[in-house]
Amino acid sequence: MSVLRERVTGVWLGLMALTCVTTWGLSKDLFSPAVAVIGIFAIAAVKVSYVMLDFMELRDAPIPVRVAFQAWPVIVAVMILGFWFATPSLA
């Protein structure tokens, strides 16, 4: 078992890279708040999804369980963004 050849290692590297993009890229003022927030939570949902599929091994779980868990990041991200767009602006 070579660590570098493990699928979880590729997933880990991808998740680390996405975290850097979110934390030190999208959070800056280069983007409009709406673009930044949509990007940040879309990336968060993708990251959660990969943690579920590859770290938690839901990729090989019974389909109904996998679907139920995979719905969580989508519902959470849509809910947060829904509230965000409903929040009045500061100006």
Add this chain to the structure above:
Amino acid sequence: MSTISNVEVVNTDQGVTPRRLPGVDGVWVAIGADSVIFAILFGSFMQARLHNPAVFEASRHTLNMNLGGVDTLILLTSSWSVALAIQALKRGLVDRVPRYLLGGVLTGLMFMMSKSVEYFEKFAQGIRPATNDFYMWYFTLTGIHLLHVVFGTSLLTYLWVRARRRAYSCSRRVVPECVASYWHLVDLLWIVIFPLLYLQRAV
């Protein structure tokens, strides 16, 4: 995926195996329930923010975003290390399991130290949970999550001690799989908490 005698199967590098959940089903019920509770907390936080966006935005700027980002990298690395331990168990490489679990323990401790530094910073600035609604939510969400980290790190330490005595193997990996699944939950909750509190800009 295909089916053999009405059993769902999946092709893995160990051959064709039935689809299964790691560990025992009860752990997944607990993980699902915890996920729902946190989703409700996230919604409640957003509702509170909706009524007072100026205070939430001003308070958010006092958080240490760099430390929060590093915390995320630490927990992702921790999850990866624990995932490697489970992969090693599956392949019968039991001598490698303790070192991967130790990686999980040490990164869990690093997260706790980082959070302690962050809390110390806040208290030194005179910031308390009662300061305003944002900080109440900040201490509640990060505090409940930190309790999960402490509990998970304790479980990983127990696994590490047992793995050093070769208590686990390919055919005896239910307990490590339960703990690993819980640990990944701790990771994925932080993946949402971090942008929710630290990165969410206001218009």
